[in-house]
Amino acid sequence: MNFLLFAVAIAALFFVGSLILLRLGQRLGFRYRTRSDTEGTGGLATVEGAIFGLMGLLLAFTISGALQRFDDRRQLVIQEATAATTAYDRLSLFGGDDALKLQTGLKDYVRARIDLYRLAHDFLLLQRAEDFSDQQEKKVLELKNQLWDAAVAACPQPNYRPACALSLPALNSLFEVARLRAGAAEKHPPQIIYFMLFGLGLGCSLLAGFGMAASAGHSWIHMLLFAGTLTVALYIVTDMEYPRLGLIRIESFDHFLADAYDQMR
Template sequence: MQNEYLYHLDEWIIAVVLLVVLAIFFELGYILGVKRLVRKGVRDEDIGAILGGILGLLGIMFAFTFSMAASRFDARKLAILKESNAIGTTYLRVSLLPDSIKPEVYTLLEKYVEYRLIYDRTTDRNKMNAIVDSSEVVQIRIWRKASKNALLNNNWNSSLFINTLNEMIDLSAERYAVQLNHVPEIIIYLMILLAIISTFTLGFACGQERNRKSIFSYSLVVLMILVLMVIIDLDRPLRGIIRVGDQTLMNLDKSMEKYSPLKKVSE
C-alpha cells in the first residue's frame, strides 16, 4: 500500500485527468479514422465488431472490480458491527469483576470507544497511527487488570470476561486488516488502460463515418469515469462520498453514557 500512488490521490483529480486523457484519445482516434477513410476511400467494416469486443471486455472488468470493491466495503461494515458488539458485551461483563477494579475498567472501555470513534473520523495517516497506539495502550491496561484478577480469582466469571476481552482485541486487529485490504492498484490501472483503448477505438469508428456523435460518445466517456470513480470511492474507507459509517459505535457510546454504572456510583 505504501508504494501505491493512485490510492492516495484525490478522486476529483483522478476524474478530471481521466476526462482530459480520454477526450484526447477520442479526438486522436477520430483524426486517424478520418485519415484512414480518406486514404482507403472505404470504411473498415470490422471496426464495429472490434469496438464491441473491447467495450464488452471493459464491462466485464468493471463488473469484476466493482464486485471486489463492494465485497471489501461490506467486510468493513461487518467488522465495525462485530467490534461494536464485542465491546458492548465486554462492557456488560465488567459487572462480573470484583468491585475494586470495576470503575477503572468501565472508564478504560468508555475511553476505548472514544478512540475507536476518532479513528473512524480521521483521514490523516499519522493521526490514525497515534490513535491506534492509544487504543492498544488501553487494551493492554484492561488485559493486565483482567489477567491479574484471573490469577487471584480463578473462577467462571473471570474466564467469561477474559474470553470476551480477547474477542474484542482480536476484532480490532481484524478491523485494521479489512481496512487496509483494498482492490490491487494494478487492476485500476488495467481498467484505465482499457478505457483509453475503448475511447480511442470509439473515436476511430466515428472518424470512419466523419461524425463524432459527440453527445453519445462523450456520454459514454463520462459514464466510464463515473463507474470508475464509484469503484475507487467504495475502495477508500478513509475518504470519499461513500463511507462505511460508525453508527453502531455511536449508539454504543450513547448507551454507555446513558447507562454507565459510574454515573450511578457518583450519584
Template sequence: MINSLVDIMPIWAIGALLLTLIGLATALGGRLRNHIAINLDTFPATSASVTMLSLLIGFTFSVALNRYDTRRDLVVEEAGALTMVWERVRLEPPEVRDRMQPLVQRYLAQRLAYFQNGVVVDRKRAADVAAEDVQNKMWAIVNELVTDDTRPLITRSLIDGMTRVDDAAWRRESAAREHIPLLVIDLLILFSLITAAIIGYSTGLQSKVNRPINIAFFTLLTLAILMVLDLDRPRSGLVRVSQQPMIDLQADMAADVAAQRALAAVPPTEVVQ
C-alpha cells in the same frame, strides 16, 4: 506517480482528469482516422473493446463491494465484542468496575478516531498503537483478576470478551489495508483510454452525429470508474462505512455510567424504600 494520485486526489479531481484524458484519447483516435483515410469496418474491434472494458469494471466493482461489505460487518462485530466486555465488567466488584469502565470507554473513543480520521487510503497505515496501549492496560487488570481467582466464571467470561475484542481489532485493521490492487486500477484506466481511442478512430472527428453519444458514453464510463474508486475509500468517499454501531455503543456506555453515578448518589434508605 499515477498510483499516488489515485490514492491522494479527491474523487471529483480524478473524475475531471480521467474525463479529460478520455477526451484527448478520443481526439487522437479521430485524427489518426483522418490521416490514414482508409475505410475499414471497425465495429468488431470497438464492440470487443467496450465489452472487455465492461467486464473489467464489473470485476473491480465486485471486489470493491465485497470489501466494503466486509468492513461494514467488522464494525458490527467489534461493537458486539466491546458490548460483551462492557456487560462482563458490570458484573465485577465496584473497585474493578471503576478501573475498567473508563478504559473501555477510552478504547472505544480511540477506535472511532482511528477509523474516522487520518489518511484517505490505508494501504500502508500503521496499527492503532494508542488503542493497543489502552487494551494492554485492560489486560493487566484481567491478569490481576486471574491471579486473585475469586470469581473464576465471571473472569473467564471477561477473558472471552477481551479475546473477541482483540480478534475484531486485528481483523478490522487488516481489512482497512485491503484495497483494489493498484495494477488493476492502472489497467482499468489504460483500457478506458485505449477504448476511447478506438471509438474515436471508428467515428472520426467529422462525425457530429455521434459526438453527443460518445460524450454520454464517456461520462457514464467515468462515473462507473469513480463509483469503484469511491467504494474503495470507506472513510472519505461518498459511500462510507458507517460507524453508527460504535457511536451508539459509546452513547449507551455514557448513559450507563451516568445511571450508576446517580444510583450511587442516592442514600441507601431511599433505595430500600
C-alpha cells in the same frame, strides 16, 4: 495528501484524455476509410468487441469487489459494537470494585477507538493507505494493554475464575475485530488493476472514436457522454475503496459503536 483532490484530479485527467483519444480515433478512422476506400469498419468489429467486452468484465468485477469490501467495513463496525457490549456485560461478573475498574477501562478504550476514526486523517499515496493519528493509535494500544493486564491480574483469584472464562474471550474478540478493521482499511485490489482500468478506458475511447468515423460527422454529445460515463465509473470504484476519505463514506455506521459506548452504564 488530500485524497479527494487527488481522486478528482485523476478523474479530470482521464476525462480530458478520453475526449482527446475519441477525437484522435475519429481522425484515424476517417484516414483509414479514405485510404482503404471503404464505407465502414465492419471487419474490425471482432477486435473492438473483444476489447470492449474485456473492459466491461474488468469494470464489473472491480465494482463488485469494491462493493463487497465497502460492505465488509460496515459489518466490522457493527461487529465491534456488539463485541464491546458483550465484553462490558461480562466484565460485570467480576463484581465489586474490580468490575467497576475493568468496565471503566473498557469504556476508555472504546472512547479512544471512536475518537480514532473521528479524528481527521490523511492519505498516503505510495502506501495507498489511510494515515491515522499516531498519537491516538498509541493511546488506543496503551488502553488496550492496560485493560487486558488488569483482567488477567484479577484471574488468579479463585472466585473470579468463572468470570475470567467468559470475560477474557470476549475481550479477545473485541481486540480481534479492531485488528480486522485496521486490516480492512488497507485491503485494496492490486495496483495493476487500476492501471489496467485506466489504460483500457483510454483504449476504448480511441476505438470508440475510430468507430464514429463511419458516420458523416461527429457528435460531441455522444463523445461527452462516453467519456463522462467511463470517468464516473472509474471514480466510483476508486472512491469506494477509501470510504473515509472520498465522497462515498461509512461514517453513518459509526453510530453503532458510539451507541454501545453510551449504553455502558
